[in-house]
Amino acid sequence: MRAAYLTRRRVIVVTAALLVLLLASLLAAAGIGPVPASLWRALAPGAAGTTDYMIVVQTRIPRVLLAGVVGAALATAGAGFQGLLANPLADPHVLGISGGAAVFGAAVLVMGVDPVSPIVPLVAFLGALGAMTVVVLVARTGGRTTPHALLLVGVVMNAIAAALIMLVNAVASYRQAQGVLFWMMGALTTQDYSLVALVGGYAIVGAVVLLHHAAALNLLAAGEESAASLGVDVERVRRAVFIAAALLVGAAVSVSGMISFVGLIVPHVLRLALGPDLRLLVPASFLFGATFLVWADTVARTVLGPAELPVGVITALLGGPFFLFLLRRSLRGGPR
């Protein structure tokens, strides 16, 4: 049974432990791949120009780091959305942001831009921003943005996005449509350290914003009236949390396509283990989300031998059945 209340000390201890776990995972993952390559030889002085160096430093490390920051962004956004929607089974993709990113990304790919070009994530991110703006504006009625409204508008946005993507695919050539499908399924191919740094910095900013509102979100768990009577500006907090989490999801999807279940499973599992207090859940989701996706991607890279699976397949295979299990447990009114 966990402690009766959350202390600063516990947050520090758990965060430090998860950080160590993440660093160890990054190191291990950099040493694992379909091709044997030695981490130590690659990092030894004077190794530049050897294949070990090429493999580890130029292909594996950027990829592993990207998996980490994308996982961190998705899981943190998930924690934020679950708190915002007061629903432990909320998934960040459900709010329409990912759909917006996907539509714009798909459109730009079909227009002939190379999937490796930085234009793709940029435009996709604009799509995410657009979708987010629409959701925020449409869901706000009578000066209030309720979770219910956000959810409904988000579902509709996703439906519209799905239809638009089908349209894009229909007018595209066959191979272009295939390209779009693969991009959407999730790709962590990168050698670009600057892209990783950009998304990473972004994820940290988003996490900090969410952490800033974590105490208020905790209070919101007792209802709008309780929170308001305890001094929370409910509308402002809801909007800030939604925007921060939406931007996190937008950034992740723009860079790596739709990787499902990370944003749902990681915060949910952490909540079961660590309790619902978001002041711990936000940093924990950040660190464990990174670890989770690093390992999922490592599996995706190695399980089929020299070929690899899209990482979204692994997270779906892991996450899907687990989600069903959680759903059953929750429907049975089991312990939370």
Place this chain on the structure above:
Amino acid sequence: MTPSGAALVVLALLAGCDGAAPPPRAAGAARVVVLAPSATETVFALGAGDRVVGVCAQCDYPEATAKLPKLGGYLTPSVESVVGVRPDLVIVVPSPGNREAVRAIERTGVRVLVVQDRTLDDLFTSIVAISEALEVSDAGRRLAADVRSRLDAVRARVASQLRARVLLVVGHSPLIVAGGGTLQGELVEIAGGTNVAADVGNAFPQVSLELVVARAPDVILDAAMGTEEGGRALFAQLTTVPAVANGRIVSVGSDVLFRAGPRVPEAAAALAAAIHPG
């Protein structure tokens, strides 16, 4: 024809397409619908182009097809349109998307000829099957012989050169390459290259960049959608790979490369020119 491999990396496992059935003998087909670009080229190359009354939207060669009615996409043919032109023979290449449409067409009593398009063998088999269905078997034999001899010519041209290690890229991000057992892989071999991804299971597997480093191809053929710059940027940092170090990343046009039709020797020649320039 089909970039089927790229399409079916994931879907192929689920699809389990039907094999080609031997065509029933019947009176010469006078009204022919062809629902695949590769088969269309074969029909015209057999001299039977005047019998074609409708093609798929992607069937764009030869020029005569421009005047023909388009009856839906290669993957999604329009059953109504097909039946509407009253064909007595419909030639299709199977794909997960068109299975229902094909069954529907069969149910209307129209003869359907199914041909495959994955490998060179498929190409020759389909030439035979189509020529028999159209009762132009002689033309079929001549066409097959012609294709074979042109392929042999390409082989001969590069016979004296050292085989180059070649990677054929069909997608940038994620990185997808042509594996063994694909038409494209076969063409690489004919063009004087060794496909370094021949053993990487599956028709068009997704691979990591580290595999490219490990396999160290001499030439990277870029047949992906997207741009040349994209292809170069993708591999730019991998300086231990000979293809990168020596600037041997070559864009190859993908239209003919992904059609198992009679123009396959042109694709082979283009690959040969890319692999062994000069």
Place this chain on the structure above:
Amino acid sequence: MSRVRLVAERLRFAYEGHRVVDDIGLEVGGGELVGIIGPNGAGKSTLVRLLAGVAVPQEGRVLLDGEPLLARSRRDIARAIALLPQDPRVEFPFTVLEVVLMGRAPYLGGLGFAAGDDVAMARAALVRLGLEGMEARGLDTLSGGERQRVFLARALVQDPQVLLLDEPTTHLDLRHQSAILDVVRERVRRRGVAAVAVLHDLNLAAVACDRLVLLAGGRLVAAGAAAHVLTTERITDAFGTEVRVGRHDGSDVPTVLPPPRDA
């Protein structure tokens, strides 16, 4: 009663065209417990929410110590006024102690971590409400009555000058109903807190409260001592049902009951 703390002036609140609170004014002073009674839909909960500053009236205003309530920052309001909402629940499995500590939020800065004093206050409140030993239990494992008491503890640790309770006794058995109101009255007496409680049970209201306010159809129908408010005519009018008003144990305090079965 010591000085007036909370004043409502001509409050009006409409929801979707329907006047829920219609021109209501009242005053509550420190050291008194005011009971708000009335039939369902009379606007009692809305009135309490307006008094708490959680809802904004379309007309009229609420004054706290002579100043307009809504001119203050939310945190200031939270330090002065505590609200125990109707049927409170928590979506996630926070522990009892965590929920009570939420009441200290208006006083905590930064990420809102509680200090030793805050925890001590929370624990003392749990003891006062008979919940000691339950601090580490998940709120979702408690009964309705126990939950109610946890939320009252939360309101108490807010250290408010005004205590607003929306149907605080609904899920409680007789013993705990009395106990809760005892705790409230103790606060009222000892610390001069101004308290307002919406009560369903007219007799409990008559016994526990210093004054009563009767609402019906969004309007204030009567206010004053229980004996003044709880008359047969008034109750029958407001609640739309026949009642018999008697006297409690020979005192001035009225009792209200439906007519005897075989009358």
